[in-house]
Amino acid sequence: MKLSQIATILQTEFNANDVEISGMNTLKDANANEVSFVANAKYIKDIKDTNAAAVIISADLVKHLPKTSVALVVPHSYIAMAQLSKYFAPVIEDETLAAAIVGEGTKVSPKAELAKGAVIGKNCTILAHVYIGTNVRIGDNTVIYPNATVYRDCVIGNDCMIHANSVIGSDGFGFATNNRGEHTKIYQNGNVVLEDDVEIGSNTSIDRAVFGSTRVKKGSRIDNLVQVGHNCEIGEYSVMAAQVGLAGSTTLGRNVVMGGQSASAGHLSVAPFTTIAGKGGISNDIKESGKTFAGFPLMEHRAWLKLQVKIARLLK
Amino acid sequence: MKLSQIATILQTEFNANDVEISGMNTLKDANANEVSFVANAKYIKDIKDTNAAAVIISADLVKHLPKTSVALVVPHSYIAMAQLSKYFAPVIEDETLAAAIVGEGTKVSPKAELAKGAVIGKNCTILAHVYIGTNVRIGDNTVIYPNATVYRDCVIGNDCMIHANSVIGSDGFGFATNNRGEHTKIYQNGNVVLEDDVEIGSNTSIDRAVFGSTRVKKGSRIDNLVQVGHNCEIGEYSVMAAQVGLAGSTTLGRNVVMGGQSASAGHLSVAPFTTIAGKGGISNDIKESGKTFAGFPLMEHRAWLKLQVKIARLLK
Amino acid sequence: MKLSQIATILQTEFNANDVEISGMNTLKDANANEVSFVANAKYIKDIKDTNAAAVIISADLVKHLPKTSVALVVPHSYIAMAQLSKYFAPVIEDETLAAAIVGEGTKVSPKAELAKGAVIGKNCTILAHVYIGTNVRIGDNTVIYPNATVYRDCVIGNDCMIHANSVIGSDGFGFATNNRGEHTKIYQNGNVVLEDDVEIGSNTSIDRAVFGSTRVKKGSRIDNLVQVGHNCEIGEYSVMAAQVGLAGSTTLGRNVVMGGQSASAGHLSVAPFTTIAGKGGISNDIKESGKTFAGFPLMEHRAWLKLQVKIARLLK
Numbered sequence: 001m002k003l004s005q006i007a008t009i010l011q012t013e014f015n016a017n018d019v020e021i022s023g024m025n026t027l028k029d030a031n032a033n034e035v036s037f038v039a040n041a042k043y044i045k046d047i048k049d050t051n052a053a054a055v056i057i058s059a060d061l062v063k064h065l066p067k068t069s070v071a072l073v074v075p076h077s078y079i080a081m082a083q084l085s086k087y088f089a090p091v092i093e094d095e096t097l098a099a100a101i102v103g104e105g106t107k108v109s110p111k112a113e114l115a116k117g118a119v120i121g122k123n124c125t126i127l128a129h130v131y132i133g134t135n136v137r138i139g140d141n142t143v144i145y146p147n148a149t150v151y152r153d154c155v156i157g158n159d160c161m162i163h164a165n166s167v168i169g170s171d172g173f174g175f176a177t178n179n180r181g182e183h184t185k186i187y188q189n190g191n192v193v194l195e196d197d198v199e200i201g202s203n204t205s206i207d208r209a210v211f212g213s214t215r216v217k218k219g220s221r222i223d224n225l226v227q228v229g230h231n232c233e234i235g236e237y238s239v240m241a242a243q244v245g246l247a248g249s250t251t252l253g254r255n256v257v258m259g260g261q262s263a264s265a266g267h268l269s270v271a272p273f274t275t276i277a278g279k280g281g282i283s284n285d286i287k288e289s290g291k292t293f294a295g296f297p298l299m300e301h302r303a304w305l306k307l308q309v310k311i312a313r314l315l316k
Numbered sequence: 317m318k319l320s321q322i323a324t325i326l327q328t329e330f331n332a333n334d335v336e337i338s339g340m341n342t343l344k345d346a347n348a349n350e351v352s353f354v355a356n357a358k359y360i361k362d363i364k365d366t367n368a369a370a371v372i373i374s375a376d377l378v379k380h381l382p383k384t385s386v387a388l389v390v391p392h393s394y395i396a397m398a399q400l401s402k403y404f405a406p407v408i409e410d411e412t413l414a415a416a417i418v419g420e421g422t423k424v425s426p427k428a429e430l431a432k433g434a435v436i437g438k439n440c441t442i443l444a445h446v447y448i449g450t451n452v453r454i455g456d457n458t459v460i461y462p463n464a465t466v467y468r469d470c471v472i473g474n475d476c477m478i479h480a481n482s483v484i485g486s487d488g489f490g491f492a493t494n495n496r497g498e499h500t501k502i503y504q505n506g507n508v509v510l511e512d513d514v515e516i517g518s519n520t521s522i523d524r525a526v527f528g529s530t531r532v533k534k535g536s537r538i539d540n541l542v543q544v545g546h547n548c549e550i551g552e553y554s555v556m557a558a559q560v561g562l563a564g565s566t567t568l569g570r571n572v573v574m575g576g577q578s579a580s581a582g583h584l585s586v587a588p589f590t591t592i593a594g595k596g597g598i599s600n601d602i603k604e605s606g607k608t609f610a611g612f613p614l615m616e617h618r619a620w621l622k623l624q625v626k627i628a629r630l631l632k
Numbered sequence: 633m634k635l636s637q638i639a640t641i642l643q644t645e646f647n648a649n650d651v652e653i654s655g656m657n658t659l660k661d662a663n664a665n666e667v668s669f670v671a672n673a674k675y676i677k678d679i680k681d682t683n684a685a686a687v688i689i690s691a692d693l694v695k696h697l698p699k700t701s702v703a704l705v706v707p708h709s710y711i712a713m714a715q716l717s718k719y720f721a722p723v724i725e726d727e728t729l730a731a732a733i734v735g736e737g738t739k740v741s742p743k744a745e746l747a748k749g750a751v752i753g754k755n756c757t758i759l760a761h762v763y764i765g766t767n768v769r770i771g772d773n774t775v776i777y778p779n780a781t782v783y784r785d786c787v788i789g790n791d792c793m794i795h796a797n798s799v800i801g802s803d804g805f806g807f808a809t810n811n812r813g814e815h816t817k818i819y820q821n822g823n824v825v826l827e828d829d830v831e832i833g834s835n836t837s838i839d840r841a842v843f844g845s846t847r848v849k850k851g852s853r854i855d856n857l858v859q860v861g862h863n864c865e866i867g868e869y870s871v872m873a874a875q876v877g878l879a880g881s882t883t884l885g886r887n888v889v890m891g892g893q894s895a896s897a898g899h900l901s902v903a904p905f906t907t908i909a910g911k912g913g914i915s916n917d918i919k920e921s922g923k924t925f926a927g928f929p930l931m932e933h934r935a936w937l938k939l940q941v942k943i944a945r946l947l948k
Contacts, residue, residue: 092441092459111745113427113444113462125724128745129445129761129779131462131480143724146745146763146781147445147797149462149480149518161817163802164763164781165463165835170479170518173539173557181553181571181589183537185477185515199817202781202802202837203481203857205518205540205558221815223805224837224859225519225877227541227558227576237813241805242837242859243877243895245541245559245576247594255813260859260877261895261913263559263577265594273813278879278897279913279928281577281595296595297624303631308929310630314942315935408757408775429743429760429778445761447778447796463761465778465796465834481779486795486834489855489873497869497887497905499853501793501831519797521834521856521874541835543856543874543892561857561875561892563910579875579893581910597893597911612911613940619947626946 001087003054006035007072009087010056010080016070019053023088023189024081025211027052032068039078039176056080082176082184085210089187090134090152100132103140115152133169139196151208157196163224164202168192172207172214172230172248186210188230195219201226201242217254229266241278250282253289277301317403319370322351323388325403326372326396332386335369339404339505340397341527343368348384355394355492372396398492398500401526405503406450406468416448419456431468449485455512467524473512479540480518484508488523488530488546488564502526504546511535517542517558533570551588566598569605593617633719635686638667639704641719642688642712648702651685655720655821656713657843659684664700671710671808688712714808714816717842721819722766722784732764735772747784765801771828783840789828795856796834800824804839804846804862804880818842820862827851833858833874849886867904882914885921909933 001021007014022033027043030036030052037056038047047055047064054070062071074080100114103122108114111128118132121140126132131149139158144150148162151169162168174186190209194216200206201224208214209231216222219237226240229248234240236254245263246252253272264270264282271289276282281296294304317337323330338349343359346352346368353372354363363371363380370386378387390396416430419438424430427444434448437456442448447465455474460466464478467485478484490502506525510532516522517540523530525547532538535553542556545564550556552570561579562568569588580586580598587605592598597612610620633653639646654665659675662668662684669688670679679687679696686702694703706712732746735754740746743760750764753772758764762776765784770776774792782788783801794800806818822841826848832838833856839846841863848854851869858872861880866872870884873892878884882896885904896902896914903921908914913928926936 092443109745111427111743113425127724128763129463131444145783145802147463147481147761147779147799149445151461151480161803164783164799165481165519165779165797165837167463167480167518167540170461170540171477171515173517173537175515175537177553182535183553183555199803199807201805202799202839203519203541203797203835205481207518207540219814221805221807224799224802224839225541225835225857227539229558237809237815239815241879242861243559243875247557247576260879260897261577261893263594265576278895299631307627307631311939315931315939408759427743429741445779447760463779463797467777467796481797481835483779483796483834483856486777486856487793487831489833489853491831491853493869498851499869499871519835519857521797523834523856541857545874559875563873563892577893579910581892615947623943623947 003035003070006054006084006087009084010072010074012072012074012080014070014072016054021053023211024085025052027055029212035072035084036069037077037081039081056084076176076178079176079178079184082174082186085187085189086185088189090189092152121158145202151192153191154208155191155193155213157194157198157218159197160194161199162194163200163204166200166202166204166206168194168200168206169208170205172210174210174230174248190214190230192216195236198222204228207248223260235272275301277304319351319386322370322400322403325400326388326390328388328390328396330386330388332370337369339527340401341368343371345528351388351400352385353393353397355397372400392492392494395492395494395500398490398502401503401505402501404505406505408468437474461518467508469507470524471507471509471529473510473514473534475513476510477515479516479520482516482518482520482522484510484516484522485524486521488526490526490546490564506530506546508532511552514538520544523564539576545582557594591617593620635667635702638686638716638719641716642704642706644704644706644712646702646704648686653685655843656717657684659687661844667704667716668701669709669713671713688716708808708810711808711810711816714806714818717819717821718817720821722821724784753790777834783824785823786840787823787825787845789826789830789850791829792826793831794826795832795836798832798834798836798838800826800832800838801840802837804842806842806862806880822846822862824848827868830854836860839880855892861898873910907933909936 025034027046027050036052100118105123108126109128112130115134117135120138125143127146129147133152138156142160145164147165154169169192171188175183192214195218204226206228207230216234217236223242227245231249233251238256241260243261247266249267257275259278262276262280270286273290275292277294292301294301341350343362343366352368416434421439424442425444428446431450433451436454441459443462445463449468454472458476461480463481470485485508487504491499511534520542522544523546532550533552539558543561547565549567554572557576559577563582565583573591575594578592578596586602589606591608593610608617610617657666659678659682668684732750737755740758741760744762747766749767752770757775759778761779763781770788771790777796779797786801801824803820807815824846827850836858838860839862848866849868855874859877863881865883867886870888875893877895879898881899889907891910894908894912902918905922907924909926924933926933
């Protein structure tokens with residue numbers, strides 16, 4: 001799409017050199033063929049170094065923009081970004097088995113659906129009613145149980161196991177809300193990457209990134225009914241028990257253990273070898289490695305135990 | 317079914333005019349061709365105004381019944397209602413694509429299943445392994461991702477998106493328990509209505525109503541792994557983050573926001589523009605609009621923050 | 633597999649009589665053709681009475697072993713057990729409808745998948761996109777809604793109902809972790825048994841046992857998005873509301889009621905007729921029947937209410 005067309009979509013002025021735009025991205029990651037946006041004061045510091053071809057921006061921030069980026073000035077930059085995201089969402093395709101490339105020794109149920117452009121490695125097993133979307137890539141020796149769904153563009157490593165009815169790559173929960181309380185969808189044009197030796201339980205949802213990738217690193221173990229929000233990163237060998245929930249853009253270090261029904265707010269970072277007890281709720285970064293936490297609000301497990309003693313005393 | 321047959325099923329006396337009965341309903345909503353019941357003291361006030369052809373009722377309450385309704389006197393009215401509900405449950409059908417009506421520009425995967433009597437509008441996309449039950453109606457421009465299930469009789473609006481492996485219209489969790497602790501299923505003969513511009517995440521369950529409809533209003537956004545119980549009503553533009561749970565018959569006003577893993581007990585009403593923090597638990601009606609709550613038991617967010625300070629002090 | 637081959641796999645010495653080994657099991661349940669293991673001090677007491685053909689064991693515990701069992705001495709018995717479990721995992725098969733045995737009056741959607749060796753009773757309804765694995769047995773009058781998955785070897789009784797997208801028999805969450813933090817999968821070679829008159833909601837996961845069976849007893853009612861861990865036992869007529877989670881090896885007595893989003897840690901026992909309020913968390917055995925509990929940590933409901941009064945006072 002031409003940058004001039006984007007200006008028309010956003011109903012903003014345009015009198016710069018016209019270029020072909022391939023997609024949208026964050027200020028940090030956008031290249032000279034991508035459009036970015038600034039919608040949050042927190043990211044103002046990223047404006048001056050952006051390589052984006054153009055930035056959706058409010059009038060008061062234009063002064064921070066480098067000369068290499070065109071300003072697309074709008075009254076509500078987050079809503080404008082949401083509106084534009086739709087134009088970069090690929091058309092949903094659903095084509096047949098014949099179009100996929102399948103390695104030696106791989107068994108695909110005739111009742112599975114492999115979309116166009118999917119590439120599956122050797123010695124995999126894809127059971128009935130599995131859906132593998134457009135351009136998905138899967139390594140060797142991976143097993144996908146019935147009724148699991150892998151959305152387009154996702155990447156799955158070697159030696160993975162995805163249990164029945166799990167969903168890899170559904171849309172992250174993203175929308176911009178106007179001052180009448182109405183929501184505009186932010187199309188989630190990123191993907192999910194599962195590295196090697198990852199096991200995902202049944203009925204688990206791992207959302208695709210809005211830009212870039214949601215990533216589950218090597219050797220992780222994710223149980224049933226777990227929620228992983230868009231743009232999260234799960235560290236190597238991490239363990240997430242059943243019904244854990246991670247909001248978007250949270251990063252777990254390696255060997256983090258999260259007990260059943262524990263959760264984290266979004267945009268947080270959890271140090272390696274952290275353990276969170278069942279039902280615990282993370283609402284701040286955890287910076288020091290190797291500790292155990294419990295409760296909501298979260299506290300060190302030892303403090304939590306002490307608190308329970310105090311509460312018991314209070315009751316007497 | 318004839319009213320006399322119903323009396324036979326319920327093993328109760330019958331010496332009134334016989335009429336054809338089309339279904340069951342609440343005291344308030346039943347019409348002159350429906351049977352109702354009273355099983356809870358809370359609803360005694362509704363007896364005198366009912367239009368029901370007949371009411372399943374205990375002997376002591378018959379005196380409140382208007383003359384226009386036949387009394388079906390039983391020892392345990394809730395169990396009797398459950399027993400009768402089975403007779404109004406439609407036979408489960410599973411017929412082929414050919415019988416569905418599909419609008420112009422709509423793409424249906426040959427691996428999807430559209431049951432008899434389904435009607436789908438224009439420019440929809442129905443992906444592989446989706447199940448659309450008998451008599452489902454779907455508007456225009458709606459996308460349903462793989463392995464989603466829509467049970468019979470549900471209604472889905474225009475511009476909706478249902479992500480993979482979600483379930484619209486599974487049975488509400490209803491049963492009557494006798495004094496030996498055994499349960500009799502209450503067949504859930506209502507439906508689910510999603511209005512226009514509703515987005516449902518992956519692995520979410522929205523249960524059908526026992527009578528009438530579970531309703532998700534225009535512009536709502538529901539994330540992954542969410543539970544919406546039977547007969548709930550979700551207000552316009554409401555937002556439910558991942559793993560939220562609503563028990564049956566709860567009503568959210570417009571623009572209510574529920575954080576991840578928060579929940580509500582059943583039969584409650586939440587005022588418009590209310591925000592519930594993650595993991596919060598609603599156990600009473602919320603009557604004033606625009607406030608933010610947290611914790612379980614729920615309190616105003618400000619009080620909850622204060623409580624955490626007190627608890628921190630207690631620990632010193 | 634020969635015992636000598638197992639010794640080779642585990643890289644341990646072997647100079648005993650060679651026998652054919654049919655599988656693995658616990659010290660208590662292993663027979664003279666099975667291999668067992670001891671990986672937890674808690675189970676040392678079971679060593680001396682085991683009937684296992686051989687036991688994977690650390691050098692210091694060999695002295696407790698009866699002469700009828702061969703010692704397979706390894707440095708890390710739990711990891712060795714995990715490594716061996718893979719060799720007893722059956723090959724994943726996916727064969728066609730024709731090979732299943734289906735009783736009179738049973739309707740199976742042509743879009744369902746019945747694997748080889750499945751046996752289904754009379755008057756069942758199996759809807760589209762259901763997957764019934766190898767050797768599954770199903771009784772009479774059972775209904776399985778679309779996109780549900782039943783893994784191999786599971787047993788489902790008469791008069792059951794499984795709602796859409798639920799999973800019966802996915803792998804329990806089992807692995808052994810070495811001192812570099814890497815995990816080895818413990819193959820889950822047991823099954824799930826649902827007894828008669830069990831109803832399972834939508835998007836629920838019931839994991840198969842590592843050895844033996846995960847069991848849901850007669851007349852139980854399990855709602856949507858519920859997690860039942862491997863080797864749990866749910867008592868007759870128990871009720872689990874939406875989003876409840878049970879970790880592995882927990883036993884509920886009959887008529888236990890668990891409110892929405894409540895949970896239990898693993899390896900616990902809950903007395904009959906216990907009620908757990910919504911969001912409550914069980915972390916110890918409940919020995920006395922008929923009580924109601926709430927909160928996390930769990931306390932009697934009356935104490936929990938009192939605590940809330942104290943907390944309200946604290947806030948003033």
